Every structure is written in C-alpha cells, then in structure tokens.
Amino acid sequence: MQTCDTLIRGARVLDGSGGAPFDADVAIADGRIAFVGSDAATKADAVIDATGLTLAPGFIDVHTHDDTNVVRAPEMWPKLSQGVTTVVVGNCGISAAPARLRGTLPDPMNLLGGADAFTYPTFAGYVDAVNRARPAVNVAALVGHTTLRNNWMDRLDRAATPEEIDAMRAELRAALAHGALGLSSGLQYASAFSAPTEEVMALAEPLADAGALYATHMRTEFAGILDAMDEAFRIGRHARVPVAVSHLKCAGRENWGRSGEVLDALEQAGRTHPIGCDAYPYTAGSSTLDLKQVTDAIEITITWSEPHPEIGGRSLKEIARDWDMSLTDAARRLRPAGAIYHSMSEDDVRRILRHPPTVIGSDGLPNDPNPHPRLWGAFPRVLGRYARDERLFSLAEAVHKMTGLPARKFGLSQRGLVRDGYAADLVLFDASTVRDVATFTDPKRPAEGIAAVWVNGVLTSRAQVATGARGGRFVPRGAIDPADYYAAFTSTTTEIQPRAPWRRTAGCTSRARCRCRTEKWWQGESSSRATSPFEI
Secondary structure, X not given: OOEEEEEEEEEXXXXXXXXXXXXXXXXXXXXXXXXXXXXXXXXXXXXXXXXXXXXXXXXXXXXXXXXXXXXXXXXXXXXXXXXXXXXXXXXXXXXXXXXXXXXXXOOOHHHHOOHHHOOOOOHHHHHHHHHHHOOOOEEEEOEEHHHHHHHHOOOXXXXXXXXXXXXXXXXXXXXXXXXXXXXXXXXXXXXXXXXXXXXXXXXXXXXXXXXXXXXXXXXXXXXXXXXXXXXXXXXXXXXXXOEEEOOOOOOOHHHOOXXXXXXXXXXXXXXXXXXXXXXXXXXXXEEEOOHHHOOOOOOEEEEEEOOOHHHOOEEHHHHHXXXXXXHHXXXXXXXXXXXXXXXXXXXXXXXXXXXXXXXXXXXXXXXXXOOOOHHHHHHHHHHHHHHHHOOOOOHHXXXXXXXXXXXXXXXXXXXXXXXXXXXXXXXXXXXXXXXXXXXXXXXXXXXXXXXXXXXXOEEEEEOOEEOOOOOOOEOOOOOOOHHXXXXXXXXXXXXXXXXXXXXXXXXXXXXXXXXXXXXXXXXXXXXXXXXXXXXX
C-alpha cells in the first residue's frame, strides 16, 4: 500500500499541457506529486474529495511587481486567493535586487514601495530574504535594467558609459549565478528612455551563457509599437537569447485595431528567433502618472498622489475641473502619482489573449492603495469570462497559458504540469463558478470558485480562507532543453522551421562570434555541450 501526505480524490484534471481533461486521483508526498491515476489502496494523512471540481497546476503569474511584498507581506493573499502559486518579479526594468539607492527613489521604482523597502544590495541577499520569509507563493526573479542603472549612474537621463555598463554587466552576472531568470527593461519610462539600444544590447550579452532571457516593457506601446518591437527583437538577436514582450497591447485610441498587425510582426520575427509575450485580460493599464500619456481621449483615474493623497480614486478630468486647470497642469501638480489608463480596445485584448503563445501576467501593483482589479482577479477572469463564458479558447488552453506554457518559457523546472515527480503546486477550482469579482471601484476582492491551493505540497488556502501555512520559496532559473525553449516561445499555429542563429557548429574553430547556422543542432545532432539555444 502506498502512503502519501495528501490524496486528492476524483478530480477532473487539466494537467497544464493543453490536453483534454481526465478524471484521476492525485497524491502528494514530500512536496511533490507522487502519482496521478487511481489507487484505492493509497493511505494518506489527508484526503480531499474533489468530486465535481477541476484540479490544475498552480497558476504562474509571469508579470508581477511583488518584489518587496513577498518578504514584507508574505501571506500574498491577492495572488494566493486567485490560485497563483508562483510569481515572477523584477519586471519592467525595476527589481528589488540588487538595489542600492542613490538619493531620491526614481520613478517607477517607487511602484515597489518606499525607500525603506530597498534593503537588498545583492541578489544573493534577496534570495536569502525570500527563503527566510517563506512566502505563501514561490518567487522567481528577473533583474531590472533601471535598477542596475540606478546603482551605478549619477543621473538616469543619459546613456551609460562603457565603464558603467561593465559594472552593470558584472552585477547581472552575479545575479544570474544565484538563479535570476534574466534581464528586464522598462524603456518607456524616463529613467531608462535615454538608454540607447546599444546600451541594452551590451548589458544583455551575459544572458546567453546562463541560458537566461530578456523581458521588456518596450519603448512604446502606442503608435510607434512596431519600431519598439523591432528594437526588442534586435536586442534578443544580438544577445542570442529569447525575448519576452511584456503586457503586449495596442495603447491609445489611435492604435486601436492594430493587434493583428502587431501579432503578425511577432510571428514573423518568431520564425527565426524565440519571441513570446504576456498579456493581462483588461482594457485598462496601470502605472505611475506619465505626462506623455495624459490626454482627454481616454479615462484616467488617479490611484495615489504623494503631494495630494486625498484625491486617490478620482478621475483626472474631475480633478482638473475642480482645480480649474488643464489635464497636463493637474497631472504635473499631482506627481509623483499613480494612474489607471483606460487605453485599449476589447477586440485587441481578445485577439492578443487568444494568440497561442500568449501567457498570462497580472501586472498588479500591490503597493497601490487603489489598485487595478487585475491584482486580485486576472487569472479567474481568464478562466471564467474568457474561457467559460465567451469561449475565446478552451478551458484546457486557458490553463495551459497560465501553467505549462509559462513554466517552459521561463525555465521553471518541474513546475506547471500535473505530472509524477513535479512540484505539488496545485489549484482546485469549480469550473462552473470560478470568476473575478474585483472591480475598478471595489478592487480588493478575492475571486469566487477557488476551492483549495497547495504550494510545494502545503495546503495554503481552503474555501478562500488562508490556512496560515506557507510553502513558498525562491525558485532559481532551471535547465531547459533548447528545442523546448524555442517551441515555448513560438506559435503552434504556423509551420516554424527553427534555426540556431549564431550557433557554432561542430568543428568550427572561430574564436569570434560565430555565425554558423545549422538545423541539425535543433534536432539534437550537435556535439556541443552548450546549454543555451543561442550560446557560442
């Protein structure tokens, strides 16, 4: 007779692969999935009756700004309550580590908390802090380009010098050695906008040797989005690493309807290089208040203001009217501040979400006193509204976009699938009732229909009540098969003939950056021991 810690009986399993659901019992032992199948003789310390419920891998939120909260508020209820078991932090060029503040906390690093939240001068120190805090969710981390700039530059409105770039590269290498997933950039923000493409290209060069990736909040998501995408692809090709485009969108009314064009560009570039994207299921975004985005063409809600905290939750138009000034003047008076921008069309959001390689990220801002509802509702919204109610895609595909696919893309080894031996990160939910209930006027509301959540085998939530037990840990970048890496970042809807750009073939003796090309390497015929798909 087998023994286990927990036996989940009679579940309808969506295993994260995108395959059809099946009925099975799932056993958990020592933080891992012991078996998936049927074994009436199994003895367990705890038995969960999952009749009528769906069991899936825990959801992986690939785009978060939970960097400091996983330590300061380790209960992580906004994420845990919607079935998220792993968060990827360090997005948009801003990360809590390695960070050493130089004077005033620059925008948008203030999204991660106040100056007192930045207490991790080394990435290794951050890893230790996460593991000591043992948060309710797992944590994987990118290193922010803006954070590195802030560590080494006296001001951020200029390009970095070669010496500063060398210092940033050394710091990035140290973080990669301690398990960082890769480098992120936020080139749209003033703190990084002055960085030329060549600066980011040079900084990204250490990524290939580590088998890491480059994630980017591009230079613009408005009219110039195609040029911004070309820049992102150029950086990835130069560094020979996969590119993850963050929160892909067509922002601004003048940009509405261009999602087909944008996705075509993504597909075309993906024919020769691994490129993917994440998205959130809303027509509004949220960030700091940016004067470049202030317009009367869309609704803008102020979520917080440092000089005027009393106006949080009000419309910028109302504030400007009360103050008898222009929108721009009112915004200037409110800054530093946060804002929600209702800047996207539903058709574009749906098209991007439906795109097969798109994975889901909430982009929630946990330190915002009036947050965008995506912080609490992104994942159940995909399951309930878009999969079940609107049938934008099947429930199996929705789960795949939130589990198996992001695990492959971000190198999260042995996570994202309900498989023997995998980490027991699991969510049990009612497919007929799961839904988001957080709204723009009442955003801090947990989802409905989430029955239970396990993180590394620890029952962390039951019936939407936290158990108080926390099983999360820091998850380092894992090994991943290069061909699998490529497949995870590209669409399955077209016939892609992957090549290995700049791959050194067997017998090549060049000491320079090699531009040998071979399809045989992708078929496993190369004798090289390199582990990155774009390593030389």
